[in-house]
Amino acid sequence: MTTHITLVFALILLIVVVRALFKQFFNPLNRFPGPRLARWTRYYMAYYDVFKGGAWIEHLQELHRLYGPVVRVAPNELHFGDPRAYGDIYSTSSKFIKDLDMYGAFPFPESVFVQTDPRQLAARKALITPFFSKQAVLNQIEGNIRSTVEKLTCQLAKNHSPGQIPANLNHALRSTTFDVITTYCFATSPDAVSHPGFHSEVLIGMDTALPYVPLAKHFRIVKVLIRKIPDWITPVLSASLRAAVKQLGDVEAMAEKFLANPDAADDSHRTIFHSLWEGTGTGERATKRGSHLVTKEWLADESLFLRFAGSDTVSSTCVVGCRYILAEPTVLRELVEELDNAWPDKNVNLGIEVLEKLPYLTAVIKESLRLSHGVVSPMTRIISSGGAAIAGHFVPEGTSVAIANSFVHLNTDIFPEPGCFLPERWLQPGSQDLEKHLVAFGRGPRSCPGINLAWCEMYLIFGSIFRKLNLTLPLTFVHPGKQRTVLSLCTQKTFCKLAPKKGCNISTLVSSGSSQYLQ
Ligand code: HEM
Numbered sequence: 361m362t363t364h365i366t367l368v369f370a371l372i373l374l375i376v377v378v379r380a381l382f383k384q385f386f387n388p389l390n391r392f393p394g395p396r397l398a399r400w401t402r403y404y405m406a407y408y409d410v411f412k413g414g415a416w417i418e419h420l421q422e423l424h425r426l427y428g429p430v431v432r433v434a435p436n437e438l439h440f441g442d443p444r445a446y447g448d449i450y451s452t453s454s455k456f457i458k459d460l461d462m463y464g465a466f467p468f469p470e471s472v473f474v475q476t477d478p479r480q481l482a483a484r485k486a487l488i489t490p491f492f493s494k495q496a497v498l499n500q501i502e503g504n505i506r507s508t509v510e511k512l513t514c515q516l517a518k519n520h521s522p523g524q525i526p527a528n529l530n531h532a533l534r535s536t537t538f539d540v541i542t543t544y545c546f547a548t549s550p551d552a553v554s555h556p557g558f559h560s561e562v563l564i565g566m567d568t569a570l571p572y573v574p575l576a577k578h579f580r581i582v583k584v585l586i587r588k589i590p591d592w593i594t595p596v597l598s599a600s601l602r603a604a605v606k607q608l609g610d611v612e613a614m615a616e617k618f619l620a621n622p623d624a625a626d627d628s629h630r631t632i633f634h635s636l637w638e639g640t641g642t643g644e645r646a647t648k649r650g651s652h653l654v655t656k657e658w659l660a661d662e663s664l665f666l667r668f669a670g671s672d673t674v675s676s677t678c679v680v681g682c683r684y685i686l687a688e689p690t691v692l693r694e695l696v697e698e699l700d701n702a703w704p705d706k707n708v709n710l711g712i713e714v715l716e717k718l719p720y721l722t723a724v725i726k727e728s729l730r731l732s733h734g735v736v737s738p739m740t741r742i743i744s745s746g747g748a749a750i751a752g753h754f755v756p757e758g759t760s761v762a763i764a765n766s767f768v769h770l771n772t773d774i775f776p777e778p779g780c781f782l783p784e785r786w787l788q789p790g791s792q793d794l795e796k797h798l799v800a801f802g803r804g805p806r807s808c809p810g811i812n813l814a815w816c817e818m819y820l821i822f823g824s825i826f827r828k829l830n831l832t833l834p835l836t837f838v839h840p841g842k843q844r845t846v847l848s849l850c851t852q853k854t855f856c857k858l859a860p861k862k863g864c865n866i867s868t869l870v871s872s873g874s875s876q877y878l879q
Pocket of ligand 1 (some may be wrong): 472473474488492541666669670671673674677733734735739799800801802805806807808809810811813814
C-alpha cells in the first residue's frame with residue numbers, strides 16, 4: 361500500500377517537474393532577451409524591489425542598455441523601453457487588464473484601482489469620475505484648496521522663518537494635499553497642515569505603510585497580515601506601525617458610520633460615499649443593474665486608496681518641482697515675475713481661472729509632472745486573447761507587459777536634455793505635440809480620474825508658494841528623487857527656510873538623505 365502511495369506521489373512530482381521544464385523550454389517568451397534568472401523566477405525582480413530598497417526601475421534602465429528595447433523581466437513579463445510601446449499598451453481602446461501580480465499587492469482589493477473585470481470597472485469609473493470632474497472640483501473644493509494652501513503658507517512663514525527650524529517640504533506639501541483629499545472625499549479634515557512640523561500621526565502612518573507595498577508584491581502573506589492584524593497585537597507595535605494600523609481602523613469606522621445612516625449627511629457637501637451609494641443604488645436595484653452592492657469593505661478600500669492616490673502623487677510632483685525651480689535661478693525669476701504681474705495684490709485671492717492661463721506657471725507644472733513621472737512603477741497589463749503587437753513585436757496573449765513612465769519622460773528623442781528642468785520646452789511653437797508624451801496621469805481606460813483636482817491643487821500650491829514666500833537656492837543641488845518602486849517618486853527630504861516676501865533673508869537647505877520610507 362505504502363509503495364503505491366509513494367509511486368503515485370513520485371508520478372505527480374514527475375509530471376509537475378516535466379510540465380514546468382516543458383513550459384520553460386517551449387515558452388514563446390524565450391525569444392525575448394533578458395537575465396537568465398528572471399526567466400525562471402519573479403524573485404529576481406523581488407531582489408531589487410525589496411532587498412535593494414526599490415531599485416527595480418534603476419535596474420530596468422541597465423537591463424535595457426544590456427538587452428535592447430524589449431526585456432523579459434520575469435517568467436511572464438516583458439518590459440519595453442521604446443516609447444512607441446506606450447500607445448500600444450495604454451491606448452484608449454485597450455482591452456488589456458491590470459496584472460494582479462502587481463496590483464494584487466495593494467491592501468485595498470475592493471477599490472477601483474485593483475478592479476480587473478471590465479464591466480465592474482466601467483461601473484466603478486462611472487461613479488467615481490463625475491465626482492472629480494472639473495466642474496465638481498471648481499464648485500465644491502476650489503475654495504477649500506485655497507484656504508488649505510493659505511494655511512500652508514502661513515504655517516511655513518510662521519514656524520520656519522530665519523532663525524527657526526527649516527521646514528520639511530515633503531511633509532508640508534503632503535499634509536496640504538492630504539487635508540484637501542480628505543475634506544473633498546469625506547467632508548472631514550484631519551488638519552494635518554496645522555500640525556507642528558507637519559508631522560502628524562496620519563503622515564507617519566502613511567510613511568510606515570508604503571514600504572510594505574513592494575514587500576506584499578512578492579510575498580502576498582504580507583498583504584493578508586496588514587489587513588488582519590488582531591487588536592491585541594496593536595499595543596506591542598511601534599508607534600509608527602500603530603499609526604499605520606490606525607489608518608485602516610479610521611477608514612473602516614468612516615464607512616461603518618456612513619452605512620449606519622446614509623441620509624444623515626450634510627447636503628451641502630456630497631462625499632464620495634454619497635456618489636457611490638446613490639449611483640449604485642442598493643439592494644435589488646443594484647443587483648438587477650449588475651452593479652455592486654455597497655459594502656463596508658468596498659467603501660473602506662476605496663477610501664484608503666483615494667487617501668493615498670490623492671495625496672502622495674500631487675505632493676511629490678510639487679516637491680520635485682520646487683527643488684528644480686529653486687536650483688534654476690532663471691526659472692525661479694521667470695516664474696516669480698509672471699506671478700507678480702498677474703497677482704499684484706497677494707493678499708487678494710486669485711482664482712484658478714487666472715492661474716491656469718499663465719503660460720510659464722503651466723509649463724513649470726508640466727515639467728514637474730514630467731520629472732516626477734506620476735506613477736513610477738511599471739503599470740503592468742495582460743495581453744488579451746489573440747496576442748498583440750507592441751512596438752512592432754508580437755506578444756502572445758496572457759503576457760504581462762509594461763513601459764514605465766520614465767522611459768517616455770526621459771527619452772532623449774522626445775525631450776532633448778531630459779534630465780534638465782526646462783519649462784521653455786512647453787512654450788515652443790508646435791510644443792502641443794509634446795503633450796501626448798506627458799503621461800504622468802496615465803492614458804487609456806485606466807488613466808487618472810483625479811487629474812482635474814490634481815491640476816487645481818498644483819496651480820494653487822505653486823502659485824501661492826512662489827508669489828507669497830521667498831525661497832533661496834539650495835546650497836547643493838541633489839537630484840530630487842530616485843525612481844523607486846513604490847507608486848510615486850520617493851522624493852528626497854527637502855528642508856526649506858521660508859518667509860513672507862519683502863525684506864526676508866531666507867535660506868534653503870537640502871538634505872542628502874532620501875525619503876523616510878527608504879531608510
Ligand atoms: C499629480 C497628481 C496625480 C498623478 C500624476 C496621478 C497619476 C495616476 C496614474 C498614472 C494612474 C494610473 C495608475 C495605474 O494604471 O496603475 C492613476 C490612477 C488613479 N488616480 Fe491618479 N494621479 C494623481 C492624482 C490623483 C488624485 C488627486 C486623485 C483623486 C483622488 C487620483 C485618483 C486616481 C484613481 C481613483 C485612479 C485609479 C484609476 C483606475 O484604476 O482606473 N489621482 N493616477
